[in-house]
Amino acid sequence: MSVTDETVRKIARLARIAVAEEDVPGLTGELNGILGWIEQLGEVDTTGVAPMASVMPGTLRWRADVVSDGDIQDKVLANAPDATSGFFAVPKVIE
């Protein structure tokens, strides 16, 4: 399967990365090169093989349901580009 300029625009939109129109053809070529190389994985017979999500065997641990953190609003907001009245501030979300 080959990536088109239209696919690149769609991926960029999904990834929330603004891509200038003049950069699209170059990215299309690069992604096709990399994805074309990756496609050799299709030749591996994986019948009956379970996908490996983690090298860690077993299950996730339980922990006590207790508050272990908090009262650090100033620390949480310290690196915000825009913090107002104890909140993260962003441009308007709804037109």
Add this chain to the structure above:
Amino acid sequence: MSLTDLSLTEMKAGLDARSFSAVELAQAHLDAMAANRHLNAFITETPELALAQARAVDDGTRTGPLAGIPLGIKDLFCTDGVQTTAGSKILQGFVPRYESRVSANLLRDGAVFLGKLNMDEFAMGSSNETSAFGRVISPWKASGSDADLVPGGSSGGSAAAVAARLCAGATGTDTGGSIRQPAAFVGIAGIKPTYGRASRWGTIAFASSLDQAGPMARNVADCAHLLTSMCGFDPLDSTSLDAAVPDFAAGLTGSMAGKRVGIPAEYRLDGMDPEIAALWDAGIAWLKDAGAEIVSVSLPHTRYALPTYYIVAPAEASSNLARYDGVRYGQRVQPPGGNVQDMYAATRAAGFGKEVQRRIMIGTYVLSAGFYDAYYTQAQKVRALIARDFETAFERCDVILTPTAPSPAFAFGAKADPLAMYLNDVFTVPASLAGLPAMSVPAGLSASGLPLGLQIIGRPLDEAGVLDAGLAIERAANFTARP
């Protein structure tokens, strides 16, 4: 002889014997850093912090097995009150209000932090050319040439700083070879422990199922000291291993008697550099002389490791890096009159470099509807087969010996094609996918006078076995070359 010429182990002994003070040791390294700024190994230097920590060691209020040892910290580890960038413009000015578990462990043990080390942006690279803070230059030159060479990546600042004697040791992180390949390129040792040994808490994420911290230092024993401190169970990392951490340095013997060393046939690639092949053969002979039995093993899915990695790692990266949106931390770019979506897109376009954008887009693509099974699920299945290959091989051997990288360090711009760069990780990526401990040890020089490394891969949780084989190679290779 300068204090910076001592190994970490020798510094420990010298501090214990009060042959010199922690302040003298820290100052010697700060002076070396100031004299070597052209290498661009550090993004942030913290001389005041280092001297304050060293004074506390000298007055006895700061103690521990690493008391007074001057270290560099890769700029991927969050450090409380000290800028942490991951080599990215998007995190320029980010000052964490907490300490990563790994760096906290080193501080607990008395280490002195000299500063934050340069790296490929978000650890994505094999040459340190993708850092937003400029490339790191290797202290090494090829014989008869004055051309600057890459230090490897992504832990290139760590590698250059340790090789140039700017710090006794450094933290690195390894997702597909980012500790081992740069260690090999600059003639130092580096080990990536078993996945889960070192906590990922507070270490900026690239690919969470692969990321693992580890030490880089000038010899195997130095690495062992740092590894013991860095590792340990952490309830704040859901994949942290609840396993006792031995004192790796105390247990180090270098003995190979009764050990079986596996040589994987599939690593002898067509067109392999004859120098690399010769070094590998030398390594086999050294371990045999040290008492090991050499056995052939097969890792049949080796050739699929790189394409598997370049699906799994970008997929996880595209998810992990979604958090950089200009809201909670880091840089924000607000187009005039734009809404919040415009702000996200502009922030990420301006904040991420080309390689990071490329990998986020590949990850987004392979995870998108209609392609998920063909790419991502298939990669996870092949990953299972690669891990199974190692399990089968380890029925016949205790450790596996391979070259670390297919070539010595190359020049800047030599691998402008992303695929050519990716192929440089051919020998390191399989162990990462299987979560196995692996280390690189300097083993010789190329005809061009540049360091070459050998890689030892071990069974899960057998860092001790990896370090012993590493020490056996270190003793036999007697690598004394310096930049």
